[in-house]
Amino acid sequence: MLDLINDWLWGKILIAVLLVVGVYFTVGTRFVQFRYFRRMFGILTSGQAFAGDQHGHLSSFQALMLSVAGRVGGGNIAGVAVAITLGGPGAVFWMWVVGLLGMATSFVECTLAQAYKQSEPDGTYRGGPAYYIARGMGPSWRWLAWLYSLLLLVTFGFGFNALQSYAVATSVNDAFGVPVLASAIVLALVVAAIVFGGVRRIASVADFLVPIMALGYITVALVVVVLNITELPGVLALIVKSALGLEPALAGGVGAAIMMGVKRGLFSNEAGLGSAPNVAAVAYVPHPASQGIIQAFSVFIDTLIICSCTAFIVLVGGVYQPGSAGEWAGVPLTQASLASHVGEWGRMFVSVALMLFAFTTMVYNYYLGENSLSYFGVRRWGLVLYRLLVIALCGWGATTDLATAFAFADVTMGLLALVNLVALIKLFPVARALLQDYDAQAKRSREEPVFDAQRFEQWGVDPRAWTLEEDEAKRLARLKGAQAAQ
Template identity: 45%
Template sequence: MEFIQNLIGQANSLLWGYILIGLLLGLGFYFTVKSGFVQIRHLVEMFRVICEKKSPREKGGISSLQAFFIGAATRIGTGNLAGVAMAIALGGPGAVFWMWIVAVLGGASAFVESTLAQIFKVKDKDGFKGGPGYYMEKLLGKRWLSTIFAVTIILSFGTTFNAVQSNTIASALNNSFGLNELVVGIVLTVLTGVIIFGGVKRIAHFSSIIVPIMATFYIALALIVTVMNITELPAVIALIVKSAFGLEQVIGGGFGAAIMMGVKRGLFSNEAGMGSAPVAAATANVSHPVKQGFIQALGVFFDTLLVCSATAFIILLSGAYKDGIQGIELTQASMAEHFGSWASLFLALAILMFAFSSIIGSYYYGEANIEFIHSSKTALFIYRVIALGMIIFGSVASLQIVWDLADLAMALMALTNLVAIGILGKFAFKALHNYMEQRKQGKDPIFYADDIEGLKGVEAWPTRDEKYKEAV
């Protein structure tokens, strides 16, 4: 086991220390400049799009505003609570600064990948589906590349990420209620098995209702902590910035550790450039692909600049981060310091809901990609057994090994997607130009497949001739 853990650690050091950090930040900077700082310059337009009413001809579904708030609320979970704590514990307060940088630059990456997902989405029985696998195959003509991506998303969401979720739940419940981690893992596995094998949706439906409520309450608590300690906030921000560049010695690592942990935990939380968010973005019904690109970029800001920052302030405004504890236990200890022991108990129950919802959602991400590679009942059964096994494994494994496994799977997934969007990003920029030209004319932008030269493999969007014939 020690040999395997060392091997995983070396692979992560190679990928994150020399490849992914440069690629994530480099491409994010390139997309930012090439798009004319889309994630900053068009913030007002993002809010306009998110608040616009649905067209009367669009039957069913939900508005952009509803979709944003539901998605943002359910997005809060392990990455925002335990991930931020891990970043601070291992990388020091400076890791928070690099999470901010990943979010700002990642907003452009999120815009590009989600706009591409919309352009190359396809129709299915429930509406639309799509994502990196589709734009890799349709425009690049690389079925093998899209298959590799599908495998990496299965390894990430279907297995290793769920180990992180169950580890976080087990640690939180053990810390607050003294529950045995293995027992917690078994219960989680049984509940998940009931849903994925039995098709019983009631548990998942319950969590979809309670998660937004708990997420809202958590954000409210974070705002209270910030307001109560508003005079100390400038010193905390100064500590974050100084630590980010190694200008101040702090517990948790130096300059290199701050960058690596900030980038890794930032990506785990906001998923910008990873390739997972485009899968969800492709399902939206909008009049122009750029609209969903805007919404996803705004989602990155909300996730990291607001929620992750809130968690960071909760931790850094307490003294708990100096005590050598990590993960969700650090966030719990910080909450208890600010509000008393009840806050730690609330957080344990909240993370149970957050992480369990993530387990179910992550499982279905993996299942969709099993079907993309090879539709087979045998393959699906094997995947389900492995996915459930990883939940039990995560509940009893060490904090380090589950996060190391997740980092490795996430690195492989992000690497595949970043190469693809680096090549295809030009089509997202052309779509943005098309959108803004229509907005300058006072129009509600509408997209046609022949609006961008060089596009091929577009199925869900009609050409102008097809639209004209349909109207006639």
């Protein structure tokens, strides 16, 4: 029954809806992901991106690393290999298309998360779909915010954390022969040390691990590309021809290529699911659209860079044969392909990369569950109980076959996406107004635009969550003065 529901939900309904919404947001924002692509790097290289403000809030770079930690996971290694095996090289092309469209969707949901965030007593922020549903859509929609929070808690806080611990333990066992039980105990202890430190410690772990694991994987992929540079044009041509049905050996497989590329891309980058906005809201930024632009970049990192690395490792190797599934699939295909390029240590490297990707995703999943409990008003003992339960699940999940749990979590994640997409479509006028405000300021000055929350109070934005730094408050005052003079 769960497989049947998943087949309809993910195979027919959600893929179509997410693609249509991605196109709608791309056109509606006037291709924001392309217009501000250069500015993504400009925001990240600014001093504000790497340092929290005087109130102790997280930086936009830390929020970016948190979201990348969640997006980059087993799907970037195993999922891409499965997509190529079942859909052919053309699946990579459609994965890229989904990634580019997903950047616009991510911009909208993360901009809204910033606009509707709320300030916490400990100096941090909380936000996400539950918050922009309740505040942006009005009291009559509060039930939808509660439903979203419940689905988020069940899916990420509990279900996917157990599944990720299973992936970590089995990966370590395959690569190094470490008993699964030993991995379960160590994993539970490490997760405990992190989650009891709160969101700042979670962010600091992601801030440290994510660049290392991402850059390490990218570097190895670049080495593979350089070693096979003469084959690269042929591989790119194969990807495009296969995607469009122009490759004779793969003709008739266009439908499979589109289906697998779209599905794997959506699973990997999570654009539209509403998970990333929960961490996008925690950063201090001078304007909501600033974080929207940065979070769009995290989709680019996940799908256009990390997934492409796996694709090139597989396609320039001699293990995968186009037109035939062969004896390899998933992680083994990636491991065998890398080993064919750099030697047997490549298998171990893939296992370590998968372990790190899955571990950072676990920390990210925990935070999503905590954010749900915070929305429900749970404090102290409730959070302690949740942390203990997550730690126990990390240990239990590593030693248990979780096929049924995985199927159930897929259903709840699909419902989660539908709830979030309803909110995004209804609140898109707010996101567009925020972008127009950002566009107008960016056109007048090279300085980073500053948000005047009082102008958006009619949309349900809380100005108390927008305490600006002194220099940005002065810039806003100058902006208001210039507007008054005009």
